[in-house]
Amino acid sequence: MIYLPGSESGVIDYSVYVITDSKLSRGRGHLEVVEKALAGGATCIQLREKELSSRELFNLARELLRVTAPKRVPLIVNDRLDVALAAGADGVHLGQDDLPPMAARRIIPPEMILGVSVDNAGQAVEAQRLGASYLGAGAVFGTGTKLDAGEPIGLEALASICRSVNIPVVGIGGIDAQNAGEVIKAGAAGAAVISAVVAAEDIAAAAAELKREVQKELLAR
Amino acid sequence: MIYLPGSESGVIDYSVYVITDSKLSRGRGHLEVVEKALAGGATCIQLREKELSSRELFNLARELLRVTAPKRVPLIVNDRLDVALAAGADGVHLGQDDLPPMAARRIIPPEMILGVSVDNAGQAVEAQRLGASYLGAGAVFGTGTKLDAGEPIGLEALASICRSVNIPVVGIGGIDAQNAGEVIKAGAAGAAVISAVVAAEDIAAAAAELKREVQKELLAR
Numbered sequence: 001m002i003y004l005p006g007s008e009s010g011v012i013d014y015s016v017y018v019i020t021d022s023k024l025s026r027g028r029g030h031l032e033v034v035e036k037a038l039a040g041g042a043t044c045i046q047l048r049e050k051e052l053s054s055r056e057l058f059n060l061a062r063e064l065l066r067v068t069a070p071k072r073v074p075l076i077v078n079d080r081l082d083v084a085l086a087a088g089a090d091g092v093h094l095g096q097d098d099l100p101p102m103a104a105r106r107i108i109p110p111e112m113i114l115g116v117s118v119d120n121a122g123q124a125v126e127a128q129r130l131g132a133s134y135l136g137a138g139a140v141f142g143t144g145t146k147l148d149a150g151e152p153i154g155l156e157a158l159a160s161i162c163r164s165v166n167i168p169v170v171g172i173g174g175i176d177a178q179n180a181g182e183v184i185k186a187g188a189a190g191a192a193v194i195s196a197v198v199a200a201e202d203i204a205a206a207a208a209e210l211k212r213e214v215q216k217e218l219l220a221r
Numbered sequence: 222m223i224y225l226p227g228s229e230s231g232v233i234d235y236s237v238y239v240i241t242d243s244k245l246s247r248g249r250g251h252l253e254v255v256e257k258a259l260a261g262g263a264t265c266i267q268l269r270e271k272e273l274s275s276r277e278l279f280n281l282a283r284e285l286l287r288v289t290a291p292k293r294v295p296l297i298v299n300d301r302l303d304v305a306l307a308a309g310a311d312g313v314h315l316g317q318d319d320l321p322p323m324a325a326r327r328i329i330p331p332e333m334i335l336g337v338s339v340d341n342a343g344q345a346v347e348a349q350r351l352g353a354s355y356l357g358a359g360a361v362f363g364t365g366t367k368l369d370a371g372e373p374i375g376l377e378a379l380a381s382i383c384r385s386v387n388i389p390v391v392g393i394g395g396i397d398a399q400n401a402g403e404v405i406k407a408g409a410a411g412a413a414v415i416s417a418v419v420a421a422e423d424i425a426a427a428a429a430e431l432k433r434e435v436q437k438e439l440l441a442r
Contacts, residue, residue, distance in 0.1 A: 053318035054300055079275055082303035086324035097274035103307035 012074055012113065013043040014134055014170050014190035015218060016211045018197050019078070020064075021048045025198045033198055034064050038071055040207025042197070044190070046093055046115075048078035061087035076113055084112070091115060093136060105131040117172075119153050121164035128165045136192060137161045139173025140183060143195075155186045162187030177209040184217035233295055233334065234264040235355055235391050235411035236439060237432045239418050240299070241285075242269045246419045254419055255285050259292055261428025263418070265411070267314055267336075269299035282308035297334060305333070312336060314357060326352040338393075340374050342385035349386045357413060358382045360394025361404055364416075376407045383408030398430040405438035 018037040020030050034045055045068055047061055061077055065088065068075040074090035077083050081104055084092040091113025094101055101116050108114055116127040117136045124135055142152045152173065162169045168189035175183055176196035183191050191214050200206035239258040246254050255266055266289055268282055282298055286309065289296040295311035298304050302325055305313040312334025315322055322337045329335055337348040338357045345356055363373045373394065383390045389410035396404055397417035404412050412435050421427035 054320050055318045058320055058324065080303065082301065082306075082320060082325075082328070085303075085328045086320050097276045099275050099279055099303060099307050103279065104303075107303070107306045 014168050015214050016042050017044040017170050017190045017192040018042040019046040019048050019194045020198055021194055024195055030060055031063055033203060035067055036203035037197055037207045040204035041211040042207050044074050046076045046078055057083045058087050061089050076115060101127055101130045119150055121160045124161045124164050128167050134168040136172045137169050138171055140171045141174025143174035155182055159186040177213045180210055180213045181217045184214055235389050236435050237263050238265040238391050238411045238413040239263040240267040240269050240413060240415045241419055242415055245416050251281055252284055254424060256288055257424035258418055258428045261425035262432040263428050265295050267297045267299055278304050279308050282310050297336060322348055322351045340371055342381045345382045345386045349388050355389040357393045358390050359392055361392040362395025364395035376403055380407040398434045401431055401434045402438045405435055
């Protein structure tokens with residue numbers, strides 16, 4: 001667990017939220033992807049990797065923490081709460097196929113970030129009640145990658161989710177620099193991307209471009 | 222977490238330790254396998270399942286606990302410490318590809334059973350030092366199932382492991398009713414089996430036969 005500036009007041013910067021997934025990174029390793037995403041200004045990193053053993057994922061998380069922690073960027077592990085805890089990651093993100101948030105919250109230290117995937121306002125309210133730190137809402141747009149999961153919910157539903165809770169909501173699914181501004185306008189605290197950054201030829205430039213668009217709208221609020 | 226008789230004094234009965242793995246159970250579900258193994262007298266159950274989502278494994282563990290807990294038989298989850306914790310299982314077993322025991326021990330409640338796989342006395346001493354509750358030592362014999370892992374270490378090495386620690390050691394790998402007695406003679410507190418019980422046509426009878434051989438040697442000590 002790194003020291004997160006402002007984390008005592010719950011202020012974590014989810015605005016440029018990059019999910020690293022080896023299936024989409026065109027052969028580049030997680031470490032390279034994360035270093036470049038950080039260089040481009042990613043404010044939050046999620047490690048998503050279903051193919052590794054627990055030991056390998058643990059070692060990978062430790063390796064990524066050595067580059068995220070000095071930049072005060074939180075590292076969130078997808079699904080594997082045990083790996084997140086053991087590696088000292090900053091948080092865990094739970095999707096619909098992962099541990100139920102209620103069961104997870106009981107074993108997560110209170111200072112650990114708990115992200116939960118939702119696709120409607122009812123789920124959002126419930127996840128907040130169960131102690132989620134932030135929500136991943138989507139898929140906002142249609143996406144070629146199954147990894148973003150589910151039918152697109154659209155910007156209206158995203159806005160409804162954002163209005164229903166007072167924890168940060170991150171839009172996910174089919175988001176890129178072109179449409180990220182709309183996601184922020186809908187009330188999201190950030191844009192979560194996989195392909196738009198991880199599959200880009202120039203990862204750092206793609207992250208920086210996304211950041212520009214997100215910040216433009218955040219500052220316009 | 223169930224109440225384990227004698228668990229306060231560390232006395233858990235590992236003598237007939239059945240590992241349920243869907244790959245070897247000839248199409249029978251985990252619940253059926255476990256119910257029959259319990260009927261045959263299994264004293265400890267390990268749930269090993271690599272193919273399910275976290276949510277599915279969690280639900281399965283909860284389901285198995287409903288049959289193990291009333292019999293005061295501990296349910297130990299292989300690898301997935303988070304699932305074990307969230308489901309309220311009695312313990313977790315960590316192999317060489319799983320979380321490092323040292324990292325795991327930090328996040329496991331002290332009353333939870335922590336099993337660690339070892340194949341020599343040096344590892345055994347280290348695992349005991351790191352807080353293992355019991356050791357799985359093997360593969361004792363050659364085995365057709367890769368799930369038992371590793372080259373056979375033989376009865377001499379098993380005996381050496383048993384002498385090196387004062388926590389219970391369970392032999393694993395290629396054990397059946399025919400050779401289980403030798404495993405106990407070597408100093409093991411129990412015999413862990415997969416195929417010998419889980420793949421048997423009559424699971425309860427196979428567990429009962431194993432138990433007879435194990436108890437014969439335990440009583441002869």
